[in-house]
Amino acid sequence: MRPIPPKPTRITLVALLAVLASLACALPQLPAAAGASNTPAASQATIKAGVPAGQETPVPDGSQDDFLRPGPLDHLLALHSVQIDLSISRPDGSSRSMQIATDKTGNMDINLVENNPAFTADLPKEVDPKTLKTASELLVVGGKAYLHSGEDLDWMEHPMDDNYPQTLAQELHGMDGPGLWLDILPDGSIQPAGQDTVGGFAADKYVVNGKLENQVISGTLWEEPQSDALVQAELHVPGALLSSPDQPQPGELKITLKAQKVDVPLVTLPPAPPPTAVPTTAP
Amino acid sequence: MKRWGYFFLPVVLLFIMLFLPKPAPAQASPTFSPGLYYGYINFLARTDFTGNVTVQDAEHRYTWLGFYTGRGKLQLRINNSGGGTISVLLPTKSYLSDYYFLDFSKGHCYIGNWTNAESYYFDLERGYPSIGFAFQAPYKPASRGISYTEEEPWNDQGGEVTNCAEVSQAMLPVGRVVIKGNLDMLSTIQFKTIYATDDNIGGTCSLPGWNQSFSFQPFTTPNVYSTSYCQWRVFKLNSGKPQKGNQ
Numbered sequence: 001m002r003p004i005p006p007k008p009t010r011i012t013l014v015a016l017l018a019v020l021a022s023l024a025c026a027l028p029q030l031p032a033a034a035g036a037s038n039t040p041a042a043s044q045a046t047i048k049a050g051v052p053a054g055q056e057t058p059v060p061d062g063s064q065d066d067f068l069r070p071g072p073l074d075h076l077l078a079l080h081s082v083q084i085d086l087s088i089s090r091p092d093g094s095s096r097s098m099q100i101a102t103d104k105t106g107n108m109d110i111n112l113v114e115n116n117p118a119f120t121a122d123l124p125k126e127v128d129p130k131t132l133k134t135a136s137e138l139l140v141v142g143g144k145a146y147l148h149s150g151e152d153l154d155w156m157e158h159p160m161d162d163n164y165p166q167t168l169a170q171e172l173h174g175m176d177g178p179g180l181w182l183d184i185l186p187d188g189s190i191q192p193a194g195q196d197t198v199g200g201f202a203a204d205k206y207v208v209n210g211k212l213e214n215q216v217i218s219g220t221l222w223e224e225p226q227s228d229a230l231v232q233a234e235l236h237v238p239g240a241l242l243s244s245p246d247q248p249q250p251g252e253l254k255i256t257l258k259a260q261k262v263d264v265p266l267v268t269l270p271p272a273p274p275p276t277a278v279p280t281t282a283p
Numbered sequence: 284m285k286r287w288g289y290f291f292l293p294v295v296l297l298f299i300m301l302f303l304p305k306p307a308p309a310q311a312s313p314t315f316s317p318g319l320y321y322g323y324i325n326f327l328a329r330t331d332f333t334g335n336v337t338v339q340d341a342e343h344r345y346t347w348l349g350f351y352t353g354r355g356k357l358q359l360r361i362n363n364s365g366g367g368t369i370s371v372l373l374p375t376k377s378y379l380s381d382y383y384f385l386d387f388s389k390g391h392c393y394i395g396n397w398t399n400a401e402s403y404y405f406d407l408e409r410g411y412p413s414i415g416f417a418f419q420a421p422y423k424p425a426s427r428g429i430s431y432t433e434e435e436p437w438n439d440q441g442g443e444v445t446n447c448a449e450v451s452q453a454m455l456p457v458g459r460v461v462i463k464g465n466l467d468m469l470s471t472i473q474f475k476t477i478y479a480t481d482d483n484i485g486g487t488c489s490l491p492g493w494n495q496s497f498s499f500q501p502f503t504t505p506n507v508y509s510t511s512y513c514q515w516r517v518f519k520l521n522s523g524k525p526q527k528g529n530q
Contacts, residue, residue: 167403180321180356
C-alpha cells in the first residue's frame with residue numbers, strides 16, 4: 001500500500017494540534033475550592049525559589065510599608081527625655097525587661113535583664129546559676145551602642161552596633177512587642193475609653209478586647225495624640241495562641257510598657273583611659 | 284475515509300492528552316484562602332558540647348552551651364492563584380556560655396565566659412509563584428551585624444593555681460567568634476504547614492544546615508546542634524490592613 005503523501009494542509013493541522021496539546025498541558029490546574037482546608041501537611045507542595053516582588057498577580061490590600069511602617073512604638077522611641085520600661089513575661093517562664101532612658105539629645109542608657117530557665121538548666125555542676133550575670137547596660141551615643149563593661153577598659157572606643165535605635169525598633173516590632181498582637185486583632189477589638197494622664201503624658205485611653213481563634217487578647221493602651229506615641233500598654237496574650245491549636249500552651253504572654261517624662265541626665269561616654277605605658281629597655 | 288482518519292486521530296490524541304489524569308506540577312495549586320495574614324515565628328535552637336581529655340595527671344573538660352532564639356513577625360500575602368509574598372522580621376538573640384575545667388593533683392582552675400548578642404533580619408515582600416504546604420524564606424541573621432550585649436568572665440581556682448582570672452578574661456573574644464560562626468550557618472527558614480483554616484495557618488519550621496553532630500580531636504564526644512522548637516502561626520486580617528493605632 002502506498003502511503004499517502006503528506007499534504008501541506010495535513011502537516012499544518014497536525015502541527016496546530018500539537019501546539020494546542022502543548023498549550024493544554026501547560027495550563028494551570030483548576031484551583032482547589034477556596035475556603036477551609038484542614039489538609040494534612042502530607043501534601044508537600046514546596047516552593048523551590050523566590051522571585052522578585054512585583055512579578056506577581058495582584059494581592060490583597062496592604063503593601064510592604066505596612067510591615068515595617070513606623071507606628072506608635074517608633075514614635076515613642078523618638079521622644080526625648082523619657083524613661084521607658086518594657087517587661088515581657090512568657091508562658092515558658094522566661095522573661096525580659098528593658099529600661100530605656102533617653103536624654104534630651106536622643107542618647108540612651110539601656111539596661112537589659114534576661115531570665116530563661118532553659119539557659120541554666122544544663123550548666124556544669126561547678127557553676128552556680130546564681131553567679132551568672134543576667135543584666136547588662138548599653139550606652140547609645142549618636143546612634144552607636146557601647147557595651148558598658150567592667151572587663152574591657154576601653155569599651156567606649158568600640159561600638160557594638162552602629163545603628164542601635166534601628167535594632168531596638170525591630171525588636172519591638174517582633175513577637176515581644178505589643179504591635180504584632182494588636183495588628184492581628186479583628187476590627188473593633190480596640191475601643192476608645194476616654195482621656196487619661198499617664199507618666200506625664202495627656203493620652204487617649206483604649207481598651208483592648210479581641211477574640212482570635214476563641215482566645216481573648218485583652219489589655220489597655222494609652223496613646224499620646226500629639227506625637228502618636230504609645231506611652232503605656234498592658235497586653236495579655238493567651239499561651240494558646242503561641243502554640244498549635246491541638247496542643248494549647250497554658251499561661252500567657254504579658255507585655256507591659258510604661259513611659260514617663262523625666263529629666264534624664266545627659267548620656268555621654270567617659271573618656272578613654274590613657275594608653276598603657278609600654279616599658280622600654282635601656283640601650 | 285482514510286483522509287478523515289488522518290484528521291480524527293490527532294483530535295482523539297488531543298482529547299486523550301487533555302483529559303487523562305496528570306501528575307501534580309512542581310508548583311502546586313493554591314491551597315490557602317487568599318488574603319493577608321499576620322503572625323509570628325518562634326524558635327529555640329541550641330548547641331551542646333562536653334568533652335574530656337586526660338593528659339598525664341591533669342583532666343581537662345570543656346563545656347559549650349549555646350542558645351539561639353528568634354521571636355519575630357511573619358506576613359503571608361496569598362493571592363487568588365495560590366502565589367503571593369512572604370515577609371519576615373526576625374530579631375534574634377544568642378546566649379553562649381563556654382567553660383574549661385582543669386583538675387590536677389595540685390589544684391584546679393575553672394574558667395568560663397558568658398556572651399550574649401542581638402541581631403535581626405528582615406526580608407520583605409519576596410514573591411513566590413506558589414505558596415503551598417511547605418515553603419521557605421531567607422534568614423541570614425549575621426548579615427545585618429551583631430550587637431554583643433553581654434560579656435562576662437567567670438573563674439574559680441584552688442590549690443597551687445594562679446592566673447586563672449587572667450586566662451578567663453583573655454578568652455572573652457572567643458565567644459564572639461563562636462556566635463558569629465554559628466549565625467553564619469543560617470541562611471534559610473523552612474516552613475511546614477500542619478494546620479490551615481480560612482482564619483489561620485501554622486505549623487513547624489526548621490533551620491536547614493543547623494541540626495548536625497560532629498566530633499573534633501582530641502575529643503570523642505560530639506558537638507550537637509539541635510532545634511528545641513520552631514513554630515509559626517499567622518492569622519488572617521479581616522480588614523486587609525492593620526488597625527489604626529497599632530504597631
